[in-house]
Amino acid sequence: MSETPAPLHAGHRQRLKERFLASVRAEAPEGLQDYEYLELLLFLGIPRKDVKPLAKQLLARFGSVGAVLTAEPDQLIPITGESAAVALKAAAAAAQWMLREEVVGRPILGSWDRLLDYLHATMAFREKECFRLLFLDRKNRLIADELQQKGTIDHTPVYPREVVKRALDLAASAIILVHNHPSGDPQPSKGDIAMTRQIRDAALPLGVIVHDHIILSPTGYTSFKSDGLL
Structure with a gap:
């Protein structure tokens, strides 16, 4: 056979x-x-x-x-x-x-390119908008990385009070806000800018700094701090 x-x-x-x-x-x-x-x-x-x-x-x-x-x-x-x-x-x-191992436990502001690589891999290609929070200690080391909200293709509800409360629960000294734009354009909307400033203004009196807000897309990213929006 x-x-x-x-x-x-x-x-x-x-x-x-x-x-x-x-x-x-x-x-x-x-x-x-x-x-x-x-x-x-x-x-x-x-x-x-x-x-x-x-x-x-x-x-x-x-x-x-x-x-x-x-x-x-x-x-x-x-x-x-x-x-x-x-x-x-x-x-x-x-x-x-x-990629995450390259940023955990290290000062984030001195590992910025590695952080962007990690965020791009985890957020840039999602088909729905998501909102992520990075919580830092007094030495700007990452102590928590949390996906707070998932939304639709063009909107994610974000509540400043919840963001600040979570930072206080973790004894965080600073936050980096992150979300994605599935549309492909990483430029912030008026709503993005207003929401970021609401979180900044709510956090600052409690000793929590908003270091940056990063918007990612498959084609690139926008940094609020670099663009003078914070």
């Missing part, structure tokens, strides 16, 4: 793995196409299927590798199945974990 031949995609998988390892050894991972990187991750959750069409479908749906990795599990599972969604989210979590 003859052996069943290996599916055609088996050879493709092995070749892609070898190319990836070669690029890692050469410290040149940019040698892969976006869809090929997603293929490697999908291999982990879908062991016996050609996943190239699925990788390209994900890119068409979400727009970029970053957007795929930061998509909500409930958005991924109907497309990829649970195991592949876990593989994608695990890759995203590992990347975010590594």
